[in-house]
Amino acid sequence: MPTKKVNPKKDKNAETKIKDAARSVFHKKGFAATRTRDIAEEAGINLALLNYYFRSKEKLFQIIMKETMMQFMHSMVSNFNDTETTLNRKIELIADAYIDLMIAEPEIPLFILSEIRANINDFFDSMPLGKVLLNSTLVKQYKEAQAQGVIADLKPIQFIMNLMGLIVFPFVAAPMLKKIGDIEKEDYEKLMLQRKTLIPIWIESILQP
Amino acid sequence: MPTKKVNPKKDKNAETKIKDAARSVFHKKGFAATRTRDIAEEAGINLALLNYYFRSKEKLFQIIMKETMMQFMHSMVSNFNDTETTLNRKIELIADAYIDLMIAEPEIPLFILSEIRANINDFFDSMPLGKVLLNSTLVKQYKEAQAQGVIADLKPIQFIMNLMGLIVFPFVAAPMLKKIGDIEKEDYEKLMLQRKTLIPIWIESILQP
DNA sequence: GTCTATAACGTGATAGAC
DNA sequence: GTCTATCACGTTATAGAC
Numbered sequence: 001m002p003t004k005k006v007n008p009k010k011d012k013n014a015e016t017k018i019k020d021a022a023r024s025v026f027h028k029k030g031f032a033a034t035r036t037r038d039i040a041e042e043a044g045i046n047l048a049l050l051n052y053y054f055r056s057k058e059k060l061f062q063i064i065m066k067e068t069m070m071q072f073m074h075s076m077v078s079n080f081n082d083t084e085t086t087l088n089r090k091i092e093l094i095a096d097a098y099i100d101l102m103i104a105e106p107e108i109p110l111f112i113l114s115e116i117r118a119n120i121n122d123f124f125d126s127m128p129l130g131k132v133l134l135n136s137t138l139v140k141q142y143k144e145a146q147a148q149g150v151i152a153d154l155k156p157i158q159f160i161m162n163l164m165g166l167i168v169f170p171f172v173a174a175p176m177l178k179k180i181g182d183i184e185k186e187d188y189e190k191l192m193l194q195r196k197t198l199i200p201i202w203i204e205s206i207l208q209p
Numbered sequence: 210m211p212t213k214k215v216n217p218k219k220d221k222n223a224e225t226k227i228k229d230a231a232r233s234v235f236h237k238k239g240f241a242a243t244r245t246r247d248i249a250e251e252a253g254i255n256l257a258l259l260n261y262y263f264r265s266k267e268k269l270f271q272i273i274m275k276e277t278m279m280q281f282m283h284s285m286v287s288n289f290n291d292t293e294t295t296l297n298r299k300i301e302l303i304a305d306a307y308i309d310l311m312i313a314e315p316e317i318p319l320f321i322l323s324e325i326r327a328n329i330n331d332f333f334d335s336m337p338l339g340k341v342l343l344n345s346t347l348v349k350q351y352k353e354a355q356a357q358g359v360i361a362d363l364k365p366i367q368f369i370m371n372l373m374g375l376i377v378f379p380f381v382a383a384p385m386l387k388k389i390g391d392i393e394k395e396d397y398e399k400l401m402l403q404r405k406t407l408i409p410i411w412i413e414s415i416l417q418p
Numbered sequence: 419g420t421c422t423a424t425a426a427c428g429t430g431a432t433a434g435a436c
Numbered sequence: 437g438t439c440t441a442t443c444a445c446g447t448t449a450t451a452g453a454c
Contacts, residue, residue: 014419032242033327036448046421051449053419114323117384118242124388133389154407157390158400162411165378170370172381175326179333180342181366191367198363202371205414223437245430255439260431262437 015053017043022054023064027107030114031061065115069123072112075101080136087141088200095167095199099192102171109172133160151207162206166199224262226252231263232273236316239323240270274324278332281317284310289345296350297409304376304408308401311380319381342369360416371415375408 012020021043025034036057040047054060075097079090102109116123133139134156142159145151170177170192178188221229230252234243245266249256263269284306288299311318325332342348343365351368354360379386379401387397 029327030239030241030323032239035446037446047448048422048450049420055449057448110322110326113319113381113385114239117319118238120384120388131391134391155400157386157392158404158407160389161379161382161386161404162375164382165374166371169374169378169381172322172378173370173373175329176322177366177370179329180369182340182343183366191364195367195370198367202415205417206411208414244428246428256430257432257440258438264431266430 014043014045014049017045018050018053018060019063022060023068026061026064027068027105027111030111031118065123068108068112072101072108077132077136080133080138083137087138087145088204090138090141091163091203092200094163095196098167099196102168103189103192106171106174109168113172149209152209154207159207163199163203166195166202170195223252223254223258226254227259227262227269228272231269232277235270235273236277236314236320239320240327274332277317277321281310281321286341286345289342289347292346296347296354297413299347299350300372300412301405301409303372304405307376308405311377312398312401315380315383318377322381358418361418363416368416372408372412375404375411379404 018039022039025038025042029038034057036050037047039060040050043050050057050060054063076094079094079097082090082093085093139156139160142151142156146153174188177183178185183191227248231248234247234251238247243266245259246256248269249259252259259266259269263272285303288303288306291299291302294302348365348369351360351365355362383397386392387394392400
């Protein structure tokens with residue numbers, strides 16, 4: 001059995017190189033602004049190989065889009081439906097997981113929002129996200145807490161908007177906010193890490209009855 | 210002196226029709242995904258007229274982008290720098306103005322965020338938004354309140370992220386949130402109107418020391 | 419599997435008649 | 437000012453040699 005190579009870049013075959021490059025370029029520029037030549041160049045392969053392996057730009061994009069959505073939704077769905085954790089703890093875990101993900105891949109949220117708008121039905125047809133969130137354990141616990149009167153009377157969807165807005169918006173608007181605040185990348189990440197602990201506190205104070 | 214026509218669509222000349230169509234299509238699809246033929250069709254004019262009046266797609270886009278940024282920044286800068294209003298009142302006015310604007314033109318926030326990312330330096334070079342917000346009256350009042358210990362110790366930029374996130378995110382993510390919550394356009398607008406009064410309350414409770 | 423060369427197509431832009 | 441016809445170019449995709 002051959003030992004795994006140490007350098008992860010060196011032992012990648014052409015197909016993997018193309019996919020990785022495609023992910024990077026699509027995430028940064030979106031479908032329409034991306035040229036297949038950009039991807040080939042970034043991957044360091046011949047342009048014809050892209051079509052050889054993936055048939056078309058469209059098909060390659062669909063693969064990347066699907067994987068990216070899955071990656072983004074996965075921790076959401078699993079965190080939202082954990083039956084072992086309290087409401088407050090879930091909020092901590094969600095903030096933690098998403099901020100880590102977006103520090104690692106800051107292009108993802110704006111990519112998803114832009115491409116979903118361009119192609120709204122394609123994705124929701126193939127993944128019935130529809131009722132998943134509103135039937136989640138998190139929302140059940142939220143409604144229960146409301147019935148007990150321990151949190152404010154606020155629609156679940158408003159609560160989710162607040163939670164996601166506080167978590168995601170600073171990443172979606174990062175280029176603008178960095179300019180406004182004259183903040184370097186490393187300092188911006190520190191601000192985001194602070195928000196991991198602050199957001200659960202803020203959400204709690206918002207929900208005070 | 211000729212009386213103004215009643216129907217605003219009928220008396221528009223070709224140049225105005227093109228600009229209005231361009232704004233609409235660019236806002237919806239962004240620069241890269243927009244074809245000049247889309248604009249011409251939407252405007253109901255001949256494709257050649259677009260170049261006759263605006264020279265190029267690029268030039269036309271720059272005009273739209275500049276106007277849109279101005280529209281979006283205008284109420285921000287003026288509200289942020291009003292010396293007659295208290296901090297709490299400013300937050301109310303900002304939420305009110307922005308939610309009204311985005312109900313009227315829901316495509317604007319995602320358009321701006323996407324195109325700024327694609328073209329980050331072009332815009333901030335021509336409009337020195339840099340220090341405008343952090344030197345604003347609002348931020349001065351915010352710091353003053355902190356010095357007096359009446360609000361929590363939280364960096365101004367974090368405060369602005371929260372405020373903007375709570376206001377803007379539901380519009381940026383509207384297509385996704387509508388699907389998740391199974392919400393129609395009119396009901397979604399009602400939720401947004403509720404947030405006008407809720408956001409100032411939430412911000413206040415977040416800032417509780 | 420990988421390359422070069424080129425076909426096929428879409429899009430931005432213009433020439434020139436009216 | 438407005439139109440038709442067309443050019444010029446960039447981009448996606450493929451044929452065919454190796």
